[in-house]
Amino acid sequence: xxxxxxxxxxxxxxxxxxxxxxxxxxxxxxxxxxxxxxxxxxxxxxxxxxxxxxxxxxxxxxxxxxxxxxxxxxxxxxxxxxxxxxxxxxxxxxxxxxxxxxxxxxxxxxxxxxxxxxxxxxxxxxxxxxxxxxxxxxxxxxxxxxxxxxxxxxxxxxxxxxxxxxxxxxxxxxxxxxxxxxxxxxxxxxxxxxxxxxxxxxxxxxxxxxxxxxxxxxxxxxxxxxxxxxxxxxxxxxxxxxxxxxxxxxxxxxxxxxxxxxxxxxxxxxxxxxxxxxxxxxxxxxxxxxxxxxxxxxxxxxxxxxxxxxxxxx
Amino acid sequence: xxxxxxxxxxxxxxxxxxxxxxxxxxxxxxxxxxxxxxxxxxxxxxxxxxxxxxxxxxxxxxxxxxxxxxxxxxxxxxxxxxxxxxxxxxxxxxxxxxxxxxxxxxxxxxxxxxxxxxxxxxxxxxxxxxxxxxxxxxxxxxxxxxxxxxxxxxxxxxxxxxxxxxxxxxxxxxxxxxxxxxxxxxxxxxxxxxxxxxxxxxxxxxxxxxxxxxxxxxxxxxxxxxxxxxxxxxxxxxxxxxxxxxxxxxxxxxxxxxxxxxxxxxxxxxxxxxxxxxxxxxxxxxxxxxxxxxxxxxxxxxxxxxxxxxxxxx
Numbered sequence: 001x002x003x004x005x006x007x008x009x010x011x012x013x014x015x016x017x018x019x020x021x022x023x024x025x026x027x028x029x030x031x032x033x034x035x036x037x038x039x040x041x042x043x044x045x046x047x048x049x050x051x052x053x054x055x056x057x058x059x060x061x062x063x064x065x066x067x068x069x070x071x072x073x074x075x076x077x078x079x080x081x082x083x084x085x086x087x088x089x090x091x092x093x094x095x096x097x098x099x100x101x102x103x104x105x106x107x108x109x110x111x112x113x114x115x116x117x118x119x120x121x122x123x124x125x126x127x128x129x130x131x132x133x134x135x136x137x138x139x140x141x142x143x144x145x146x147x148x149x150x151x152x153x154x155x156x157x158x159x160x161x162x163x164x165x166x167x168x169x170x171x172x173x174x175x176x177x178x179x180x181x182x183x184x185x186x187x188x189x190x191x192x193x194x195x196x197x198x199x200x201x202x203x204x205x206x207x208x209x210x211x212x213x214x215x216x217x218x219x220x221x222x223x224x225x226x227x228x229x230x231x232x233x234x235x236x237x238x239x240x241x242x243x244x245x246x247x248x249x250x251x252x253x254x255x256x257x258x259x260x261x262x263x264x265x266x267x268x269x270x271x272x273x274x275x276x277x278x279x280x281x282x283x284x285x286x287x288x289x290x291x292x293x294x295x296x297x298x299x300x301x302x303x304x305x306x307x308x309x310x311x312x313x314x
Numbered sequence: 315x316x317x318x319x320x321x322x323x324x325x326x327x328x329x330x331x332x333x334x335x336x337x338x339x340x341x342x343x344x345x346x347x348x349x350x351x352x353x354x355x356x357x358x359x360x361x362x363x364x365x366x367x368x369x370x371x372x373x374x375x376x377x378x379x380x381x382x383x384x385x386x387x388x389x390x391x392x393x394x395x396x397x398x399x400x401x402x403x404x405x406x407x408x409x410x411x412x413x414x415x416x417x418x419x420x421x422x423x424x425x426x427x428x429x430x431x432x433x434x435x436x437x438x439x440x441x442x443x444x445x446x447x448x449x450x451x452x453x454x455x456x457x458x459x460x461x462x463x464x465x466x467x468x469x470x471x472x473x474x475x476x477x478x479x480x481x482x483x484x485x486x487x488x489x490x491x492x493x494x495x496x497x498x499x500x501x502x503x504x505x506x507x508x509x510x511x512x513x514x515x516x517x518x519x520x521x522x523x524x525x526x527x528x529x530x531x532x533x534x535x536x537x538x539x540x541x542x543x544x545x546x547x548x549x550x551x552x553x554x555x556x557x558x559x560x561x562x563x564x565x566x567x568x569x570x571x572x573x574x575x576x577x578x579x580x581x582x583x584x585x586x587x588x589x590x591x592x593x594x595x596x597x598x599x600x601x602x603x604x605x606x607x608x609x610x611x612x613x614x615x616x617x618x619x620x621x622x623x624x625x626x627x628x
Contacts, residue, residue, distance in 0.1 A: 140454040168507035193482035
């Protein structure tokens with residue numbers, strides 16, 4: 001059967017090689033996977049459990065999102081508050097628009113927010129480039145002077161400002177028209193062609209690290225903008241918690257490859273210049289959405305908690 | 315309820331305004347949709363029915379693909395032969411890998427090909443830039459010297475070569491390792507972050523114009539590379555036909571906005587510089603995958619033939 005090569009994508013995860021450095025086979029081509037498998041543990045950093053938002057869907061499936069507090073601190077604080085007050089529990093995925101977004105929250109917009117939630121939140125659509133932990137990519141971007149990564153996140157910069165870019169799997173805050181900025185009560189994840197035109201117009205607050213298929217494989221909504229026409233079509237949310245608030249046995253743990261590490265530099269180089277036999281013409285470049293630092297689980301989460309989740313790809 | 319604006323995406327379709335020029339409201343902001351609604355009929359070109367591949371899935375849903383004969387003529391000729399000999403009928407979607415591709419064809423690779431199929435096909439991964447109907451975009455691309463569009467398709471160019479770019483909804487030919495180029499018997503559509511690193515390494519043969527949700531919303535496969543572990547999970551293909559071989563009442567018809575038209579230029583400008591009230595900071599640019607010329611249906615296809623299809627978005 002004919003196959004495409006495995007794309008070691010922005011949400012590439014594997015349980016392999018989580019315990020140390022593999023001995024490379026000198027005859028084998030260097031691939032993105034072989035670089036990760038051989039990377040020393042010190043090239044990875046654990047994502048703090050307080051920065052992981054864990055969504056358990058009532059019909060099965062867990063989605064884990066890394067929160068980007070360095071870019072949208074007030075919105076992220078609101079999201080933490082909403083999780084810790086169990087405000088999201090019992091709400092639903094209400095919109096799935098093909099080639100655009102999956103959106104969840106309070107479909108009727110009537111559930112009162114806890115008083116600790118800042119509303120309106122400030123327009124955290126960009127932040128100063130100064131002071132940001134940033135690793136630049138050496139390739140052009142249509143939308144910005146420079147692009148690169150910060151922590152686990154894709155970043156663009158122009159004119160002294162930095163912002164998170166809309167890539168497949170990135171998470172933002174739904175909002176109404178100006179000057180409302182949203183609160184974090186309504187979130188979306190990108191499930192299609194990255195809508196980079198939204199960059200700098202909306203608060204981007206995170207990246208889906210695991211379980212993206214539970215958001216992307218849902219039936220598309222048939223009402224305007226992909227909302228579900230029938231409330232029965234909505235996918236109910238069982239609970240949303242910070243990983244730090246889950247019992248240890250149920251707590252997902254992830255580590256991200258440090259962008260200042262030799263392994264990340266090698267990974268980017270090989271992703272941009274594939275050497276494995278399938279590739280005849282290396283691209284010679286990589287775009288910001290394909291350069292998101294790899295993330296791997298640090299500990300296995302009990303399967304019983306994740307009924308809809310397929311195994312991770314390598 | 316909080317919403318994101320409707321993204322007039324690369325697969326934006328509408329039944330509205332298919333009959334003429336709308337009278338613009340001078341008080342309303344110019345939007346991508348308003349430009350299309352006001353575009354004269356002469357700015358559109360019908361896609362020849364012999365260039366439309368129509369896939370009807372056994373569980374419901376129709377997928378329409380525009381074939382790119384100017385880029386991969388031998389592979390496209392093979393695909394036409396396979397459709398006309400009904401070779402694809404009864405095969406299945408066998409692989410759905412999140413953030414990568416949905417792939418269909420002969421899961422076991424054992425069904426004999428008709429003798430008219432050229433195998434091996436030549437490596438139609440690029441073509442000469444000279445002689446190509448090409449409209450350039452004025453924005454940089456990480457992977458190529460220039461990007462733009464040709465007919466309904468996204469195109470990159472470097473060093474006198476041109477090629478179709480992997481964007482959400484683009485269709486390519488699965489292949490084994492070099493020097494096998496595939497035949498067209500195994501096809502895939504991009505359902506995630508565009509894997510632009512595949513450009514120039516594989517024959518790209520078309521673009522999904524309609525029904526993308528029937529490929530992108532499928533359950534992800536749990537075996538290696540996203541193949542379905544259990545053959546019962548495969549989505550069977552009822553039939554694959556060229557639109558020109560379907561009865562007139564069942565034949566989808568599409569028109570594409572001509573890239574050399576004033577309407578396309580205005581559409582690109584407004585897509586890159588959104589004026590509607592949601593947008594505070596126009597992007598000032600657009601990438602090649604978001605610049606694919608809009609396509610609209612010319613005639614309604616009977617609903618009974620398309621049981622799983624939601625209405626098109628505007």
